[in-house]
Amino acid sequence: MISKKYIILLLAALLLGGINGCKIGPNYKRPDTTLGKQYRFSNQTDTLSFADTSWTKLFRDTVLQNMIRQGIKANFDLRIAISRVNQAMAQFKSARADLYPSVSAQGAAAYNNVQRPPSGTGTVEYNDLYATGNLSWELDIWGKLRRAKESARAQLLSQEAYQQATYISLISSIAQGYYSLLEYRDELRITRENVRIREEAFALVKAKMIAGTASGLVVAQAEAELATVKTQIPALEKAIGIQENAIRLLLGDLPGEIKTGSPMMAQVDSNILPKTGIPSRLIVRRPDLIAAEQQLVSANAQIGVARGMMMPTLTINASAGYSTLGAGIIGSAVGGLVAPIFNFGKLRANLHKSQAYHEEILATYQKAIYTAIGEVSDGMLSVDKMKQMVNEQRNLNNAAQTAFDLSNQLYNAGYASYLDVINAQRLLYQAEIQLSQAELNSMQSVVQLYLALGGGWK
Secondary structure, eight states, X not given: OXXXXXXXXXXXXXXXXXXXXXXXXXXOOXXXXXXXXXXXXXXSOOOSHHHHSOHHHHBOOHHHHHHHHHHHHHOHHXXXXXXXXXXXXXXXXXXXXXXXXXXXXXEEEEEEEEEOOTTSOSEEEEEEEEEEEEEEEEEOSSSHHHHHHHHHHHHHHHHHHHHHHHHHHXXXXXXXXXXXXXXXXXXXXXXXXXXXXXHHHHHHHHXXXXXXXXXXXXHHHHHHHHHHHHTHHHHHHHHHHHHHHHHHHHTTOOSOOOOOOSOGGGSBOGGGSOOXXXXXXXXXXXXXXXXXXXXXXXXXXXXXXXXXXXXXXXXXXXXXXXXXXXXEEEEEEEEEEEOOOOSTTHHHHHHHHXXXXXXXXXXXXXXXXXXXXXXXXXXXXXXXXXXXXXXXXXXXXXXXXXXXXXXXXXXXXXXXXXXXXXXXHHHHHHHHHHHHHHHHHHHHHHHHHHHHTTTTOO
């Protein structure tokens, strides 16, 4: 007969095995992704200062800052991301709870009225109060439950990183939307100014026609130019309204007007922009890559869960209680071992599915890394080249203004046709619009680089 001492030692061994035993399945190891020391178009490595810059310092416009603060409080996508984090937290706690015994209690009260045996007469009445506490525990001998906990924890970390990615994406979207609104309004200002210039020109040629120094063709040409530019105004007003509504949605608000602050090129402090390359190790700070890696961790742990499903399961069920009907203290303990034997390959197919899913997530993670590096490289290139484009566009704008002024002087002096004036007007209008768009693209490239570097969320 086995003594109580050996029974206690056996239970202790099972307890330790269930808590600290081996974990079946592969342990996670970060994939070896070879990255260059610096990005394309960079001469040397730079510090992390740009990515570590707070958005309140990068975006100097207080109107934009207030918009971002409102978006952080009320944006629908960010609220959805926060809810997903809460769901993942609950799932992690549930998986963690599976490692420990489940304890429950039950009680019953009964009244009995039993007829005496045939040898007797009458009935026997008695009451019974019965209460027990029950324990059920699956011992995690193979680490299946710990792998499930590991997977749930990775999902939680992935959702937290997704929330951070949504946070910086929101900041970027609000800033880019705001800059687009500024550009549309700048185009509207330029267009209205060109309408004023053409109205003055139209009035001038009408007066000359009356005086007999200009033909009706010149007047018709001036009127057509005026009408052409005027048609741009309602289109721009429409674009402004749509852009305002889009920004309001990002802020978690209903459609309406948006107030703006500083001019386009005064929006960002150019002194904090990166002047040189940025090391590839900076990529690990991007929340979307952190989320992708945690998905890989979770998929790796699920392989262990699938392997554990193929192994025997050991459970302990115990109860202890008290009965007032003579028995007094009562108790029982049962251990059960269940091993899968034949299930038509279902468990093995589930393992192969988990392994294939891991390979899919691995490829997704590696692709995300290279995509991120490309985005940073594109961002560095865009910031540099868009700055050059703005400078060249300003030169073009100055030349177009000079050509327009000279064409008016020559026309009034009789040395140029009105067609020369019209061409100069068109060139100046296009140059002013293109300069405004180039300034927008320059600002957008700064925001895109900031987003690509994972800046703004720490």
